[in-house]
Every structure is written in structure tokens, then in C-alpha cells.
Amino acid sequence: MPLAACTSTPADQPRQATEQLGPKGAVPAGLDRFYGQPLTWGDCAPYATSDGAKSAFAVKTLQCARLTVPLDYAKPAGDTITIGVLRRKATGQDNRIGSLVMNPGGPGASGMEAAANLAQGAAQGELGKRFDFVGFDPRGIGASEPQVRCLTDAERDEDRAEDLESDGSPAGVAKQETEAKDFAGKCAQRTAHGDAMLANVGTRDVVKDMDVLRSALGDEKLSYLGYSYGTRIGSTYAEAFPKNVRAMVLDGALDPDQDSVESLVAQGQGFGKAFGQYAAWCAARQDCALGANPAGATKAFQDLVRPLVRIPVTLADGRKLTFGDATLAAIQALYSQQLWEPLNSGLNELKLGKGATLMALADQYNERDRSGRYATTQDAFTAIRCVDDPRVTDKNKILDAAKRYDEAAPFLDDGGPEGAPLDSCAFWPVPSTSRPHEPAVAGLPPVLVVSTTNDPATPYQAGVNLAKAMKGSLLTYEGTQHTAFLQGIGCVDSAGTAYLVDGTVPPEGTRCPG
Incomplete structure (x- = not known):
């Protein structure tokens, strides 16, 4: 009753x-x-x-x-x-x-x-x-x-500062795979009930x-x-x-x-299309950071953010705005037209060697608060994705997907050689429990x-x-x-x-x- x-x-x-x-x-x-x-x-x-x-x-x-x-x-x-x-x-x-x-x-x-x-x-x-x-x-x-817990706040800050994903060289790929395997191990170690929870x-x-x-x-x-x-x-x-x-x-x-690979490529197509809409909106403004011609917006964006691969912008608090964080800021802004204005402001700031606004957008995506604390969202995202979809270990398939993603969303292309690193799911300690x-x-x-x-x-x-x-x-x-x-x-x-x-x-x- x-x-x-x-x-x-x-x-x-x-x-x-x-x-x-x-x-x-x-x-x-x-x-x-x-x-x-x-x-x-x-x-x-x-x-x-x-x-x-x-x-x-x-x-x-x-x-x-x-x-x-x-x-x-x-x-x-x-x-x-x-x-x-x-x-x-x-x-x-x-x-x-x-x-x-x-x-x-x-x-x-x-x-x-x-x-x-x-x-x-x-x-x-x-x-x-x-x-x-x-x-x-x-x-x-x-x-x-x-909670699913994998990285500490300091480790996540360090990961972002290293920006390993922008290095597609053989050495860069090897380092990314070492980090991916380490991440999977930390998830099992730091999450209560370990493998059973994952x-x-x-x-x-x-x-x-x-x-x-x-x-x-x-x-x-x-x-x-x-x-x-x-x-x-x-x-x-x-x-x-x-x-x-x-x-x-x-x-x-x-x-x-x-599957997870085709979903990633489709998402690249979505971001590429949304960037085109953003570029048209921006081109109509006097202060557009990407210029008055929407057709040139991708190159203008690349010209602004690709130098960050080699030389990140150091912020007032000592953190560094990397290529990865700058492009993540753009991705965050494309989720809602309400964020197009701050994205344009951030890109104009970048022309002056400043990166606070873009970093704030990237922090918003990563759910990092002003005190430096991260929500565990990204840890949980990976843990769920790794058991919801079969792991992908075919490097030819990974490389093909990376190329197709860059073709679909060229503004996100870092301009360097494409690599095919295995992600954390390839090293996940438990098998997947479902499939698309x-x-x-x-x-x-x-x-x-x-x-x-x-x-x-x-x-x-x-x-x-x-x-x-x-x-x-x-x-x-x-x-x-x-x-x-x-x-x-x-x-x-x-x-x-x-x-x-x-x-x-x-x-x-x-x-x-x-």
C-alpha cells in the first residue's frame, strides 16, 4: 500500500x-x-x-x-x-x-x-x-x-596543455596510445567497484x-x-x-x-555545416574576425588557430591556449547561436595574442569551473561510450575516418600529418555490452x-x-x-x-x- x-x-x-x-x-x-x-x-x-x-x-x-x-x-x-x-x-x-x-x-x-x-x-x-x-x-x-572517476583536475589540465592529438607523427601516435591505455587503467583503479562498475x-x-x-x-x-x-x-x-x-x-x-566511427564522421559533417552558417553570420558584421567573405572563413580560421600547434598563447593565470582548446571553443560555440558572439570576440582577441575568451568557451565544454575543478562528465562520457559500442582497433578504419572528418569540417584540420592512434576504448578493461x-x-x-x-x-x-x-x-x-x-x-x-x-x-x- x-x-x-x-x-x-x-x-x-x-x-x-x-x-x-x-x-x-x-x-x-x-x-x-x-x-x-x-x-x-x-x-x-x-x-x-x-x-x-x-x-x-x-x-x-x-x-x-x-x-x-x-x-x-x-x-x-x-x-x-x-x-x-x-x-x-x-x-x-x-x-x-x-x-x-x-x-x-x-x-x-x-x-x-x-x-x-x-x-x-x-x-x-x-x-x-x-x-x-x-x-x-x-x-x-x-x-x-x-561516480566514474579517471583523471584528477591537475591531470586533465596537463592533458589539455600537452595537446597530443595535434601530433600525428609516429612518435605522437605512440604517445597518444600510451596516454589512452593509462587513462583506461586509471578509470578502473579510481572508480569504486572497479571493473564491475565499468x-x-x-x-x-x-x-x-x-x-x-x-x-x-x-x-x-x-x-x-x-x-x-x-x-x-x-x-x-x-x-x-x-x-x-x-x-x-x-x-x-x-x-x-x-557505429562510433560513422557517427564521428557524421558529426564532422554537422559541425562543418554549422561553421558555414556561423561564417555567413559573421561576414555580415563589421568586426568579423574571419573577414567579409564566407568562402574564405575556413582559411581565415585556420590561419588564426594553426600557429597554436607550435606556440600556444600563455594566459594571465599561466595556462596555455592550445590548438585543441581553440578548436574546442569553436565546437562549443556552434552548439548554440547565443555563443557565436563570444566566439567572434575570442577570435578577434586571438589576433592580438590573447586567449581568455576562447579558453572560457573550451572550459565551458569541459565543465571546468573558475576554481579549476572539473565535473566528471568527460570521464563518464568515455566509460559509457566504451561499453555502448564495440571497440575499434582497425587502424586503416581509424585513419580513413580521421581524413573524412577533416574533409567534412576542414576548419578543425590542424594541417599536420594524419595519425591513427587507438583510443582508450581499445584498451578498456571490460567488453562492450551493446552495439548499434x-x-x-x-x-x-x-x-x-x-x-x-x-x-x-x-x-x-x-x-x-x-x-x-x-x-x-x-x-x-x-x-x-x-x-x-x-x-x-x-x-x-x-x-x-x-x-x-x-x-x-x-x-x-x-x-x-x-
Whole structure:
């Protein structure tokens, strides 16, 4: 029987409320205690693991809890781990539909932080009235315990300063492979539960956690919003639990049938296309760092950043802006048109031998705060990628992909010889647990896929392919940014809201102008 109780807390602390709303729906064998567990909701401040999370979690309408799940679902009586969960309750409880569970992608990004930020903007809208906004940090990430940990802050700073990826010579490739093998070893050594945690950190296991969460939240069916890699979580969940899905919005899709090599090349094409859009925008400005002719923007960019391969710019704090960080700054800026202005400013500064603005953009990508602390996002990104996709050890395939990437996004080409170093996944201590494929989703209700025409990170065609594979509806946004839903685009927000609330999918071929 569902229960709700309050526990005694000091007067200056928010009251804790324990709810048992599960189990709901079918419970896999041996998992009864997880599906029926109570959740104790309280203040979110103790869950913050970054400056961004501290700010986002300070809102008093948010509640946080820990969900307990098996470390290894094949051994449900064995070790357990916990998942950080955040919610903002629906403002219209009388018409509440249920929970809207979300994930922002990465892999490695915090779903708790994303939900906290999105919930505030949507609080007074239809979604905020009808749904509890719920975000969770997938296993190994953010507030979930244990975290995947590989490099210290100092080691990551040192890695960026060395910029080994810009050296394609045989000696450079050998050094990159030594570093990659060392990274894999440190992940196993520094992550609690070691190999066992790394073996069970992939999407295969995240979706099982999400089904436990659905039940513990008291929902018979899951309503889900996934961005970027979060679409991989969505499609994998839909395949594993098709009858447990109520509604699913997948925005900025990963192609489910594309391996890691082809995905990288497609992403290069996306960044190349977005850079062309940026160059056209910049050329119309009097202060454009790349000149007035968009056709010359790639060479102008190369002329600015390629000298950094040999001579980085030393900043006031002693850090060095390398070619790798300068190009990473450009990649970060291409995710959103709101960052095009600082990118142009940073490139103009670089002409004067200054690099603070570009470094700030690169730090934003790497989630490094002003005190020098890094979020563990990049560690988790690698760990998940290494078990989600089969390892690639064919150097001819790696070299071919590198060449095709540079051809697709020539502004990122360092001008040096191409190398074919094995990455950390080639040395990963545990095997992969899944592989790209079209999901088998018989019995799945209609899903909504949102795809942006000039998305730099997850190209438009990937969304087309995912919608087709899942027999879902495709909503096209004509713009240059990464993902679109709940970002103030009226046409997209209206269509997505109508679908989540009452299941209405937009007419076939619907396009939202930018």
C-alpha cells in the first residue's frame, strides 16, 4: 500500500517526506525490493556536485532523493549503487498526468541539473501544470554514487596543455596510445567497484534503472524526454520495455544503427555545416574576425588557430591556449547561436595574442569551473561510450575516418600529418555490452522525434532515421543549434506539449521555421 510520512528534521532544514508509490506495472524476477522501494525526498543542496548544480538546486520548489538499484542486474542480491533523482512537482495536482522523466545527453551530463533548469521555465506552462518534472543522474554520473572517476583536475589540465592529438607523427601516435591505455587503467583503479562498475555503466543498464525509477515514482507508464545521447536512452528503453511507454519525445537524435566511427564522421559533417552558417553570420558584421567573405572563413580560421600547434598563447593565470582548446571553443560555440558572439570576440582577441575568451568557451565544454575543478562528465562520457559500442582497433578504419572528418569540417584540420592512434576504448578493461542496431519496438505507442536541419552535433538525417526505425512522427526545426524543444521556439514547444499531454502527433511533414 502506498505510504507517505514525514521524518523529524532540524527547524532550519527542509522537511523530508518518504513516499512509497510502487511497485507499478510488471516487475522483473528478483527485483521486487527495488521496484517497490520508498523514496525519501528532501533538500537538493546536498546533491550538488558542481557550481552549476549548486545554483540550479537552490530553488526551494525542488526535491531530491536517492534511488537504490543493483550494481549488476544479473546479480540483484549483490552490491547496490544509488541514483540521484530530482523533481519539481506539478503545479496543477488535480489534473496531474504523472512524471516527465528527462535526460540531457552527453553521455555524462546531469539529468538532475537539466530538469531543475527546464522545470523553472516550464512551471507556469501546460507541462509544468500537468507533469512532475523529474531528472536523474545516470549511474556513474553527477550525484549518483559511485561516480566514474579517471583523471584528477591537475591531470586533465596537463592533458589539455600537452595537446597530443595535434601530433600525428609516429612518435605522437605512440604517445597518444600510451596516454589512452593509462587513462583506461586509471578509470578502473579510481572508480569504486572497479571493473564491475565499468562493465555495468552503459545504456543497457541505465534503462533498467529508469524502469525501476518509473515504478518507484508510481507511474504505470513512462513519459520521457531525451536530448542528444538521451535519445539513445529512449530508444533502448523502448526496445527493452515497449509496453511501459506512455509517450516519448526524442530531440537531437543519435542514429541507432550507426557505429562510433560513422557517427564521428557524421558529426564532422554537422559541425562543418554549422561553421558555414556561423561564417555567413559573421561576414555580415563589421568586426568579423574571419573577414567579409564566407568562402574564405575556413582559411581565415585556420590561419588564426594553426600557429597554436607550435606556440600556444600563455594566459594571465599561466595556462596555455592550445590548438585543441581553440578548436574546442569553436565546437562549443556552434552548439548554440547565443555563443557565436563570444566566439567572434575570442577570435578577434586571438589576433592580438590573447586567449581568455576562447579558453572560457573550451572550459565551458569541459565543465571546468573558475576554481579549476572539473565535473566528471568527460570521464563518464568515455566509460559509457566504451561499453555502448564495440571497440575499434582497425587502424586503416581509424585513419580513413580521421581524413573524412577533416574533409567534412576542414576548419578543425590542424594541417599536420594524419595519425591513427587507438583510443582508450581499445584498451578498456571490460567488453562492450551493446552495439548499434535498429531497435525492435513492437507494441510501442507513437513517439515524437524532433530534428534540427543544421544541428552541429547530431545531424538532421539521424533524426529522420530514428523516426523511421521507431515508426514514429518526425518534427523538423529549421535552425542552427543542438536540440530545440523547450527552448522558446513556439512551434516546436506547442507540438511537443500537445503530444506529451494528449498524445497528438503533428501532421506528417510538419516543419517549424527558425
